[in-house]
Amino acid sequence: MTTRSHHAVAMRATAIHAGYPGVPVLHGASIEVAAGEMVAIVGPNGAGKSTLLRVLGGSIEPDAGSVDLFGRPLSSVDRREFARTVASVRQENAVAFRFTVMEIVLMGRAPHLGAFRFESPHDVEIASAALERFDLRDLAGRHVQELSGGERKRVFLARALAQEPKIALLDEPTAFLDLKHVAEIFARFRELCAERGMAVVATLHDLNAAALYADRVLLLADGAAVACGTPAEVLTAENLRRVYETDVYVGRNPSTGALIVLPAAIPNVRD
Amino acid sequence: MNASAGKPVEAAHLTRTRLFSVLGTLTILLIVCAIAGLLFGTAHISLVRAWSETASADHAILFGARLPRVLMGVIVGAALAAVGTALQALVRNPLAEGGILGISGGGALGAILALVFAAKIGGGEATVPACAFVAALTSTVAVYRLAMVDGQLEPFTLLLVGVIFNAFWGAAIMLVNSVVNFYYTHSILFWLMGSLEAPTYGEVAMVAILGLAGFLVLMYHARDMNLLSLGDESAAELGVDVDRLRRIIFIATSIMIGAAVSVSGIISFVGLIVPHTLRLAFGPDHRLLLPASLIGGGAFMVAADLLARVAIAPSEIPVGAITALCGGPFFIYMLRREGRKPLSL
Numbered sequence: 001m002t003t004r005s006h007h008a009v010a011m012r013a014t015a016i017h018a019g020y021p022g023v024p025v026l027h028g029a030s031i032e033v034a035a036g037e038m039v040a041i042v043g044p045n046g047a048g049k050s051t052l053l054r055v056l057g058g059s060i061e062p063d064a065g066s067v068d069l070f071g072r073p074l075s076s077v078d079r080r081e082f083a084r085t086v087a088s089v090r091q092e093n094a095v096a097f098r099f100t101v102m103e104i105v106l107m108g109r110a111p112h113l114g115a116f117r118f119e120s121p122h123d124v125e126i127a128s129a130a131l132e133r134f135d136l137r138d139l140a141g142r143h144v145q146e147l148s149g150g151e152r153k154r155v156f157l158a159r160a161l162a163q164e165p166k167i168a169l170l171d172e173p174t175a176f177l178d179l180k181h182v183a184e185i186f187a188r189f190r191e192l193c194a195e196r197g198m199a200v201v202a203t204l205h206d207l208n209a210a211a212l213y214a215d216r217v218l219l220l221a222d223g224a225a226v227a228c229g230t231p232a233e234v235l236t237a238e239n240l241r242r243v244y245e246t247d248v249y250v251g252r253n254p255s256t257g258a259l260i261v262l263p264a265a266i267p268n269v270r271d
Numbered sequence: 272m273n274a275s276a277g278k279p280v281e282a283a284h285l286t287r288t289r290l291f292s293v294l295g296t297l298t299i300l301l302i303v304c305a306i307a308g309l310l311f312g313t314a315h316i317s318l319v320r321a322w323s324e325t326a327s328a329d330h331a332i333l334f335g336a337r338l339p340r341v342l343m344g345v346i347v348g349a350a351l352a353a354v355g356t357a358l359q360a361l362v363r364n365p366l367a368e369g370g371i372l373g374i375s376g377g378g379a380l381g382a383i384l385a386l387v388f389a390a391k392i393g394g395g396e397a398t399v400p401a402c403a404f405v406a407a408l409t410s411t412v413a414v415y416r417l418a419m420v421d422g423q424l425e426p427f428t429l430l431l432v433g434v435i436f437n438a439f440w441g442a443a444i445m446l447v448n449s450v451v452n453f454y455y456t457h458s459i460l461f462w463l464m465g466s467l468e469a470p471t472y473g474e475v476a477m478v479a480i481l482g483l484a485g486f487l488v489l490m491y492h493a494r495d496m497n498l499l500s501l502g503d504e505s506a507a508e509l510g511v512d513v514d515r516l517r518r519i520i521f522i523a524t525s526i527m528i529g530a531a532v533s534v535s536g537i538i539s540f541v542g543l544i545v546p547h548t549l550r551l552a553f554g555p556d557h558r559l560l561l562p563a564s565l566i567g568g569g570a571f572m573v574a575a576d577l578l579a580r581v582a583i584a585p586s587e588i589p590v591g592a593i594t595a596l597c598g599g600p601f602f603i604y605m606l607r608r609e610g611r612k613p614l615s616l
Contacts, residue, residue, distance in 0.1 A: 059504050083510035096363035096500045097555035102283035107498055111510040115491050118287055118558075141283035163509070 008070065010035045010167050010199035011056060011086070016065035018055050019223075025051040027223040028065070035166065036197040038189060040210035042235075043220035044244055049203035050091070050171050052220065056201060057088040057169045069167075083111035087160035088169045093152060095144050101155050102140040105130055108162030130161040133188055150181045157185065161192070168192070170202040174209060182206070186213040211235055211259035219243060231259055285556040293553050294562055301345065301570040308341040308573045309333065313584040336469070341573055343470040343478065344590075347535045348545075348572020350482040350527040352564040355542020357489045360496035360557055361520050362429055365547055366605060369528045370539030372429070373436025374411050378525075378532035379462045380440045380447070381406025386458060387451050400477065404529030410436060411521050465538035465591020467576050474534045481530035485523040489561055492516055496557040538572070538591045540598020545571050547605065 012032040019025035025048045033039045041049045054060040055067060058074060067074040069085060077085075087108070095104065108130070109123040119127075131137050134154040139147065144155055153173070160168055168189065174182040190213060192198040204210045210217050210231060217234040219226045221243040227234040237250040240261065247264035310318070314332055321329035351369060358367040369375045385402035414436050418429035441463065448459045461468065489496075495516050498506040503513045531538070545568045546560060553559055572590070575597070579590040 057508060059507060079507075079512060080510035083508060086508075088505075088508045090505065093505075094502060097365070097550065099497075099500065099555055100283045103285070103497075103554075103556060104501075106284050107501065107509060110494055110498055113494070115494065119284070124284075 008035055009033070010037075011067070011069055011201075013052070013056055013062075013067045014065055016052065016055055016062045016067070018051060018060050018062040018065070020060075024063075025223050026055070026062070029220060029224050030065075031056070031201070031218050031225075031228075033167065033199040033201050035199050036193050037215045038193055038200040038202070038213060040214035040217045040231075041201065041203045041220060042205075042207055042210050042217055043226075047220040047243075048223040049220055051223075053088075053169050053171050053201065053203055056167075057086060058082060059088075080111045083163065085165055086167045086169060087163040087165035089153075089156045089160045089171065089173060091171045091175060093156045098143040098145060100140065101136060101142050101144060101147070102127065102131070104144055104155055105136075105158045105162050108159040111163060126164065127158075127162045130158040133161065133191075134158045135184070150177050153177065154181075154185070157188075165198070166196075167199045167201070170200065172205065173202055174204070174206065182209060189213075207235060207240070207261040208259075211261065235259060235261055285554070285559055290559050293559060294566060297563055297566040297570065301566050301573075304570040304573040304577075305341050305345060308344065308577045309337050311577060312337060312580050313587075339470050339472055339475050340467050340576065342475045343534065344467050344573040344576045345569035346475065346479050346482050347467065347531045347538065348541055348575075349565040349569040350478070350485070350531045351538060351541040352545035352568020352571070353486050353489060353561055354524045354527050355568075356546040356557065356560050356564040357496065357520050357524050358542070359546060360499055361517060362424060363500060363502075364429070365550070366430055366543070366602070367433075368540065368542035369524070370537060370542065371437065371602075372411070372414055372433035373440055374407050374414070374433075374525065374528050375532050375537045375539065376437045376440030376444075377410025378403040378407035378529045379537050380443050381529070382533045383444055383447055383455075383459055383462055387447065387455055397477075400481065400530050400533040403533040404526050407529045407532065408521060408525035410440070411525055415517075415521070461589075462532070462536035464589035465536040465594070466589040467535055467572075467579075468587075470534055478530045478534055482527050485527035485530075486561070486565060488519060488523040490558075492519060493557040493561050496520075496561075497555075500555070536589075536591060538594055540594045540602065541568055541572060541575075543605075544594075544598055544601050547601075 009032050014030045015028045016026050029052050043049055055062050105127045106119050189200050217231050218228045219234050227239050240248045249262045249264045253260050316329040316332050320327050321333040355368045359365050382399050382403040385399045389398050414432050417432045495511045498509050498511050507513050546564045549563045549567050575593045576590045579588045579593045
């Protein structure tokens, strides 16, 4: 499954110290992602998963450490060029004003367009293909405010895709989604990794999804990496017990052989 | 990807054709309003006589009074509505507007102080609009800063701070009014109520140039304003320099409000009613909404001013009172709507 050895490193963050005013979050975390690869960042609440993703996305400037994009330091990459290379989808996607789904997805074309320029048929085609990929064709004319949580999430994933990025940074892309949508969203991004060599970094609470879909997993705790490697290397009962401070069961799905992680039973919990 | 993929979604976004057809329609509306504004008034005039006999009273009324007044109405209405649209994009809230955010009040105070002290310091004709601009900008920045909570803009805090500033500037103007010479009190009242009474062609040209300059700056950033609707961080991730965009919108809108206020006083709610109505009708894309507000605002103001002149003729209602009478209930309606569905307009 791993394609890392064949591809260039798309993005690398090394020894990152970062946080918010007065609240340091990351203490020397590092991550790298290669073209065509999907990396999951997992870890307990407050471990710094989203913060690390925001450092990669350029919205938080690290206090120390370096971030580079295809070997170039982030500081040397122009804002709009960065937006053509890296797309981010955050957890919360509030939209002011009643834009249609198509309008939101077309906003992904903005870094490719000059001021006063209208979207060309080519831009519309790219946005339509993005809608198509996330099964949003029929919703194109609807207002985002009218959509369900799952539909809304897909709209923002499609917007990120319309940016035609080489790297996608997804913050909990499947939080609050049902099983079918979780599977579909990961399937779409696996396709994109394979078809376009897109590099994907996703923060995930769901360890089973990380085990199932990611090439590599970075386990964070207290703002630093505890382990990094293939799901089988990282998601061990010992690692998880230590980091999550609760008992876990790690096994194999008897029908597929895939790694599964379950909370271990607590004795007498129902008494 | 799919041959038919483009078809059904074509209508779901702004196209050049739709842009020009909407702007064309609004321009026709503006022309109709402007012609009505020229034709009707307290006195009945003959256009033919006004045109052919330059010494006639009709000529004096049409070219000396009504034409500059209609032109000023168009420009002031256009500027206020475009400013409303831009400020609403900036704060991501359809309740924002120059008057409500206290910017017009700040500008009016600046204009009044300049007027009162200009005689003493001996400033030129540009002193009043320049002071209005500086005061408007100061007020904008102060309101905005005070509404920031942990680096995030709180829309309702912003509205409250704006309302407080508006009242504060109003009180400051009354204070100035009570200490200055009686000679100024009419002008001060005029600024407080908002009126298009008797502008000169020089004033019309000044406001037109400043208003158009500000508008072109806003228009250049129209797509960035769309991206701002996704939130500051998302806009930044799509390549927008958000801090710079904010500063640009502050300066451009303050110039426009400063210019408008220095000739017409505080005309409130135009920047609220016009963008909101147009957004409901044509969608929120600022590449359409900004020019549509410009044209629609001009039409609305000329119509309101016509009403101000003829409603209780031969007396005249300040046009600011007309817009406030329309705008007050409208604002309440929107606030109630917003209460149910925050930020969803």
